[in-house]
Amino acid sequence: MSVTIPPGGSAIGSALLALGDRWTLLILQRAFVLHTRRFSDWRAQLGVSDSTLAARLRDLVAAELLVRAPYDDNGRTREEYLLTPRALELYSLFLVIWGWEQASMPGAKDAPHLIHDKCGQSILPHLGCGVCGTAPVTARETTAERAEHAEFAKISVPRLHRRAQETGTPTDAISYFPQTMGILGDRWSTAILAASFIGIRRFNAFKSELGIAPSILSDRLRRFVGVGVLHAPNDAGEYRLTAKGMGFFPTFALIVDWAQRWYAAAPSRELTIRHTACGAPLHPVLFCSLCGELLERTTVHFEFSPTTTQRV
Numbered sequence: 001m002s003v004t005i006p007p008g009g010s011a012i013g014s015a016l017l018a019l020g021d022r023w024t025l026l027i028l029q030r031a032f033v034l035h036t037r038r039f040s041d042w043r044a045q046l047g048v049s050d051s052t053l054a055a056r057l058r059d060l061v062a063a064e065l066l067v068r069a070p071y072d073d074n075g076r077t078r079e080e081y082l083l084t085p086r087a088l089e090l091y092s093l094f095l096v097i098w099g100w101e102q103a104s105m106p107g108a109k110d111a112p113h114l115i116h117d118k119c120g121q122s123i124l125p126h127l128g129c130g131v132c133g134t135a136p137v138t139a140r141e142t143t144a145e146r147a148e149h150a151e152f153a154k155i156s157v158p159r160l161h162r163r164a165q166e167t168g169t170p171t172d173a174i175s176y177f178p179q180t181m182g183i184l185g186d187r188w189s190t191a192i193l194a195a196s197f198i199g200i201r202r203f204n205a206f207k208s209e210l211g212i213a214p215s216i217l218s219d220r221l222r223r224f225v226g227v228g229v230l231h232a233p234n235d236a237g238e239y240r241l242t243a244k245g246m247g248f249f250p251t252f253a254l255i256v257d258w259a260q261r262w263y264a265a266a267p268s269r270e271l272t273i274r275h276t277a278c279g280a281p282l283h284p285v286l287f288c289s290l291c292g293e294l295l296e297r298t299t300v301h302f303e304f305s306p307t308t309t310q311r312v
């Protein structure tokens, strides 16, 4: 049951399909934070079943996010999985998801610190405009323009992919909170979140935009209202993002940018997020909240408190 990207399909839809799954996010997160690259290590860290892990690794290879590489294990050749260049860029996505948790659920015990090696401080990643250098840039300081006929959210594979019913995703300090996984960890939820950022508000508009079954849509909207990402519908029947929901803008902006660079069949944008202040299409980059320097994958690391139950 691998996820195949239909030729000529939506780049953003393809990216949402590739990423919108809780196990996929956890597998990639472990690869970034703990440098996990072997089947047995993911299994031990995540407590995931062999069949689920094998299926997700296959999907990640098919989506060109992981690549198999042989290694020598005491004279026996085995395979491990390395992040591809396309996947390495997602480091910034994992930083902003972590940043959203810090902002939305402060006081999370044992949360790891993000250390910026250049200034040596415990920092937050600020999404900024790579053209004019302004940071932070929030949703309110941008506009989103959709190309005609762009149907990014009409993701065409959901029937092949049941919502993950597995419970028991790990809850150690480096795992995302269950609430985060409930928002980003399934394909419909990420698509609904993306649709909210381009101004979709009403039940029927979500339904036709996403091609989603009404019962699934009701369930997801209820959940989003429950966790405080969307306001309960107003008198006009509109579901609007709350401040907490708006906090996902960096996640949305990075996925849109990444998708259109790596999954687009043609050099045309389905969606252009524009930085209002400078007028340029937003090239999202991350800046250090304290020293203001550009953050790069190689100049940040997570530091765990001594009490952290980190299973390495």
Ligand SMILES: [Zn+2]
Residues within 6 Å of the ligand: 129, 130, 131, 132, 133, 134, 275, 277, 278, 279, 280
């Ligand atoms: Zn700008």
Ligand SMILES: [Zn+2]
Residues within 6 Å of the ligand: 116, 118, 119, 120, 121, 123, 288, 289, 290, 291, 292, 293
């Ligand atoms: Zn810094």
